Amino acid sequence: MTPSDREPRPGRAASTRRQFLLGGAVVGAGAAAAIGIDYALNGGREDAAATASAQAPLNGTVTVPFHGVHQAGIDTDAQAHGLFVALDLHDDVDRDGLRRMMSILTDDARRLTQGEAALADSEPELAVAPARLTVTFGFGPGFVERAGGARPAWLQPLPAFSIDRLAGTHDGGDLLLQIAADDALTVSHAARMLLKDARGFASVRWTQSGFRRAHGSVAPGTTMRNLFGQVDGTANATPGTAEFDRVVWSSDGWLAGGTSMVVRRIAMDLEGWDKLDRSGREQSVGRTLANGAPLTGADEHDEPDFEATTPIGFPVIPEFSHMRRSRSDDEGERIFRRSFNYDESPAAGEISDSGLVFVSFQADVDRQFVPIQRRLDELDLLNQWTTPIGSAVFAIPPGCAEGGYIGETLLA
Amino acid sequence: MTPSDREPRPGRAASTRRQFLLGGAVVGAGAAAAIGIDYALNGGREDAAATASAQAPLNGTVTVPFHGVHQAGIDTDAQAHGLFVALDLHDDVDRDGLRRMMSILTDDARRLTQGEAALADSEPELAVAPARLTVTFGFGPGFVERAGGARPAWLQPLPAFSIDRLAGTHDGGDLLLQIAADDALTVSHAARMLLKDARGFASVRWTQSGFRRAHGSVAPGTTMRNLFGQVDGTANATPGTAEFDRVVWSSDGWLAGGTSMVVRRIAMDLEGWDKLDRSGREQSVGRTLANGAPLTGADEHDEPDFEATTPIGFPVIPEFSHMRRSRSDDEGERIFRRSFNYDESPAAGEISDSGLVFVSFQADVDRQFVPIQRRLDELDLLNQWTTPIGSAVFAIPPGCAEGGYIGETLLA
Secondary structure (H helix, E strand, O other): OOHHHHHOOOHHHHHHHHHHHOOOOOOHHHHHHHHHHHHHHOOOOOOHHHHHHHHOHHHHHOOOOOOOOOOOOOOOOOOOOOOEEEEEEEEOOOOOHHHHHHHHHHHHHHHHOOOHHHHOOOHHOOOOOOOOOOEEEEOOOOHHHHHOOOOOOOOOOOOOOOOOOOOOOOOOOOOOEEEEEEHHHHHHHHHHHHHHHHHEEEEEEEEEEEOOOOOOOOOOOOOOOOOOOOOOOOOOOOOOOOHHHHHHHOHHHHHOOEEEEEEEEEOEEEEHHHHOOHHHHHHOEEEEEOOOOOOOOOOOOOOOOOEEEEOOOOOOOOOOOOOHHHHHOOOOOOOOOOEEHHHHHHHHOOOEOOOOOEEEEEEOHHHHHHHHHHHHHHHOHHHHHEEEEEEEEEEEOOOOOOOOOOOHHHHH | OOOOHHOOOOOOOOOOOOHHOOOOOOHHHHHHHHHHHHHOOOOOOOHHHHHHHHHOHHHOOOOOOOOOOOOOOOOOEEEEEEEEEEEEOOOOEEEEEHHHHHHHHHHHHHHHOOOOOOOOOOOHHHHOOOOOEEEEEEOOHHHHHOOOOOOOOOOOOOOOOOOOOOOOOOOOOOEEEEEEOOOOOHHHHHHHHHHHHHOOOOOEEEEEEEEEEOOOOOOOOOOOEOOOOOOOOOOOOOOOOOHHHHHOOOOHHOOOOOOOEEEEEEEHHHHHHOOOOHHHHHHHHOEEEOOOOOOHHHHOOOOOOOOOOOOOOEEEEOOOOOOHHHOOOOHHHHHHOOOOEEEOOOOOOOOOEEEEEEEEEEHHHHHHHHHEEEEEEEHOHHOOOOEEEEEEEEEEEOOOOOOOOOOHHHHH
């Protein structure tokens, strides 16, 4: 099963109404709508009875296949809600224990993502609306060590960056669950089921909850905006392309078909940002706020022209801008971002506590992520308003076939 | 403008596909779908050109009218996300200050709910997807006192109930904002805009964030389920009916056209609940878990038969069940519930911190809410797994016409 088998999606330049309505899901609430409208547009040339019998499934019933070469939740169009849970293994869990745990959690994930209750699900009625639920498992250094497996060199805490102010509350972990769906109730129920079955083996170290636009809020394929109002994630490879495969998937030992996940909690200083004028904001990023186009272009996906200068000779896209600093001429320095916004209850005297659950996937953290982050650490105007306060790295094992379990290439 | 002008919705027994697809919104992503499908069903009798020209707006573009006799967010079909923010007025804010504040906040709410940026909106691009955003204002005792207005007798902390374990973190407040939409990013942006404009007058006392099923997850009109898996809110009056008007709207002085809101944070002991078998759970509520039908009925909306007994003479719906205890023969003792689930990061050693942001609207708290709660306080098996940990009461002033502001009947 290839990524494109898992979840066909129209290209960014989806040009027909039907594609627009179908959006990123295999089947969805828009499907019958599109059929109906196509029918109307075609002046009744289709068979009316056949059209009428087509069901219009709700988005809640849409599922993402669980089994495959890769785990779901990476090349899947990002859902509206993402919950990240890191766990610490209990001291007495050995390799056999890890295998038992991953078999159980795989079974839970397989059922829940397909809209079925987990075994011994005490709230089975909450499992009926998967809403594109995916569960993605990641292993921290401690997990791989406990398994006695070969630890990828990059599977360790990131180097300390000068901009980091890690609070000690959202760092590291042995096991990571990324639980994402278009419905917050679905995420909540799946998390509880998984954690009930995990707690004999591990305890919760931290959780982070994030969101993007709801399903049906904006047109499918729209790049997300973060809470600064910026279009965030434009220069991302498109799942299903050779570039995506090259950036994301590892071919390394037990991790072949897997990848790595960097998850960093980045606090955003909305107060400071609000004091900056529109031009200053656009300069700091290198893109327009209106549509995310590079300052040298008109459309979001236009290639930036870093050579272009203003009449008085300054670069149109400043050297210190986030886009310029994060861009590398080295084709190997690419990552795939899949972040979520966060917004928590504000501290006393404040009105918000917001930021980004930054998430990136890449085959090799040291080769792909670290060089970019080093450049941003040295110079990036955006650093003035963003502060990494949590950081973790996980190995994301490959997917599994029916009857298998996630982690089997490490544990079997 | 009447409630039904504000947001026409089909009755619970919506019987046509068109109603089903249209759901609770005036126009939505389903509207053109329904038109297309009706067209197909009708074998092309409608004008194809007219049908084809109908746009299929995304749910993000759907707006709920702001102006009206009543505030929105009460008779509005509950959105997927609800944020409740209570504020304390600064000491130096007098009646003129309250008027200024409510004029500004009304203007913000009016614009944001219609998908427009607020004045001086620093992230105007985040305002484009209102997704049925509503902003509902409530006044606590301190607000009414500061305004020099007549305080309704019920506008005070609820009587202490024996089951309460108020933590002191989510009680009271002078001003309440209920900010709700089908998109979490919309809620986040609206909250920040409103709080930026409020902070010259008041500071945040507490916030509570809750969720229900996403738009498009389940069929419109489906009663919500809470995190116990229970169908929650069946015996609610239907907006637009005489019963709803009688239960909810006040006709009392400056509050005429307004109502009251009780908001209580109710922790749910999922650990204890999970130990109870299915029959025990159904007995504790008096309804089936499968579809919320009373234990004497087959369908959710069947009238319960409290006289029915088992072969050995016990009531089928136990005397101690939540449904039996909350039900009153007194027609005056009715409330309208509009609650949200909450699920926060768990405390150390736990796997969840979940519950209900219980919200009810009623014309008179003392006459309608308190007697029900007293009965539940005396005896309700569900108390064993639910604990009120926060409690607040607000007067919800009426809506306003164009050019007016919320609170003008108290402040003008």
